[in-house]
Every structure is written in C-alpha cells, then in structure tokens.
Amino acid sequence: MIAIDNVLLSDDVISAQFVCDLEKCKGGCCVDGDCGAPITEAEAQKITEIFPVVKKYLPEAYVLEVERQGFYVTDDEHGMVTPTVNGGICVYGFTDELGVVKCGIEQAYRNGEVDFKKPISCHLFPLRIDEAAGYEMVNYEPRKSLCRPACKLGKKLQVPVYQFLKEPIVRKYGPEFYEALDALARHKAEE
Template identity: 40%
Template sequence: MIEIDDKIVSADLLRECFACDLSQCRGICCVEGNAGAPLEAEELGELEAEYEHYKPCMTSEGIEAIERQGFAVLDEEGDLTTPLVRDAECAYACREEGITLCAIEKAWREGRTPFRKPVSCHLYPIRLVKFSNGAVGLNYHRWEVCASARTCGRRLGLPVYKSLREPIVRRFGEEFYKALEAAEAYLKSQN
C-alpha cells in the first residue's frame, strides 16, 4: 500500500497490467455480477437529469428496470448501485455489434449528454473504499471475466493505473496521477 495525501493506493495498481479488450470480453463486466455498479450520491442528480438524453440508447429491459426500480438501488451493504435487469445486467447497458456497452457513455460519445458514465464504471477495475477517517482506498479488483484485459495489459506493458489515466484524473485530478507515476518510478528503482 502507498499513501498519497488522503488516499491509500494498492501497489497492484502500479505493478499489475490491465487494458480492456472488448473484442475478447464483449463487455461482460456490464452483464455479470451480483450487484450493480457503485454510485456516488452526487451522480443521482446527473442520472435523472440526463435520462432523456441516454434513454434512447438503452435496451427496453433496462428502461423498464429504471422505471420500476429508480435510477439507483441500495445493495446489501446499503450502498447506492445501478439497478439491474434480471439480477445480472446493468440497467444502463446497451448493445452494439454484439458488445455490451454503457448507454450513458454511448450518448456522451454522440454529444447528447455531458455526463460520461458513473465514475466507478469509468475507473474499473479500480474499486474505491471510503474509510471512516475520510481517506479513500484504491484497490485493484481482480475478476475472472477480465482475464483478457490482464493478458492485453501484459502484452502492452500497461499498468492498471496507466490504462485508467482519464478516469483517475476525472476523479482525483492531474496532480494525483503524477504522484502515481512518481510512486511507480520509485517502486521500479527499489527492484
């Protein structure tokens, strides 16, 4: 673990390799699982306000799930998460050429909404943990459905944090990303 300001970072983010490979996984991370993606409280307003912009990209099942369950649900631990279709697929999913994608991000790419997608989805496979003292932990979540991403990341020599530069900067800022680069350089110098 590495401490950077009020963040506790798993060294795996600097050592392990990862690069999404949609041609192999087909977006299965949006389909598999036992709970929706974590949501931050401030994202609820954006999800609701932008609904009409990304709704046309959603599946009919996803639209029905949102209209029945709402824009977010509480999981077993009481945390906000995205609603699911049939207890599996994210309600915000869409399909394009046999690949499951985020309907919100599709609308964002088409210029229909300024909201890209929930930050937890953008950061994946980094999972955030909030501590009682206000610190935030950044952990590397290993999931079998992402085996192709680990293979692709190793082939490219791309550490987890480097493949996630954009969402890390979105959530924590450029200075934090630069601190991760410095931490990686330090770890390499110690080996």
C-alpha cells in the same frame, strides 16, 4: 501500500498490468457482479437529469426496468447502485451489433448529448474504492476469469493498471494526484 493525500492505493495499481480487451470479454463488467455499479448521490442526480436523452440508446425492456425500479437502488453492502435487469446487466447498458455490452450513458456522452461520461466506479474498473477512517482505499480487483484477457493483453503491451486508467484517475483525483502516482511508480521501477 501507496499513500497520496488521503488515498491509499494497493501496490498492484502500479505493479499489475491491464488493458481491456472488449473483443474477448464483450463488456462483461456491465453484466457480471453482485449488484449494479456503485454511484454517488451527485451521480444519481445527474443520471436522473440526463435519462430522457440516454433512454433512446437502451432496449425498451431496460427503460421499463428504470421506470419500475427507479434511477438507482440501494444495496446493503454498496449503498446506491445502478439497477440491473433480473440481477444481470446494468439497466443503462445495451448490446451492440458485435455482441459487446456498452453504456448508454457513455454513448450519449460520446455523441455530445450529455456532459456526464458514466459513473466513476464504472470508469475506474477494475479499481474499487472503499472508504474507512477518513481514507479512500483503492484496490485492484479484476474479475478472475472475465478479466483474464485484459490481464494478458496488459502484460503483452506492458501497460500498468494506473496508466491504462489515467483518464478516470485524473477525473476522480485530479492531474496533480496522477502526476504524483506516476512519479512514485517510476521511482519504484528504478529501485
């Protein structure tokens, strides 16, 4: 375990290697799972605010699901999560012309229409955060078969998980946190 402030990270965050391979997984992380993506209250509010802009990127059936279920639903294990369509794809997802599932929220962000990229749990995947006793526990949890191509590509390119996820780690914890994590990883690599 690695401890930085009140965050405990599994050693895999620095030792495992990972680079998303969208050509192979087709954005399956937006489809596969027990429920939608965990979101915070602030993220739920933000999604509610920006949905009028985001909905133009979504299939009509998904917009209808948002209208039916709401901007978020509550899961017994994960709390507030994004709704899904029939227990599958996230309602904020869409499939592009190459068959890759992408995020409508992120598309609106990339087009400069909103100032919110996507829920942090999505941005950090395959890292998962759990809270206990005043600590955040960050674990590396790739999907066994779905993420196999990403694990393989990460090994080929020799990119540790934390380096691949630099942007969302900085977004969640700040640049000083990332610098401390990077220094610890480099120190362990020299041992």
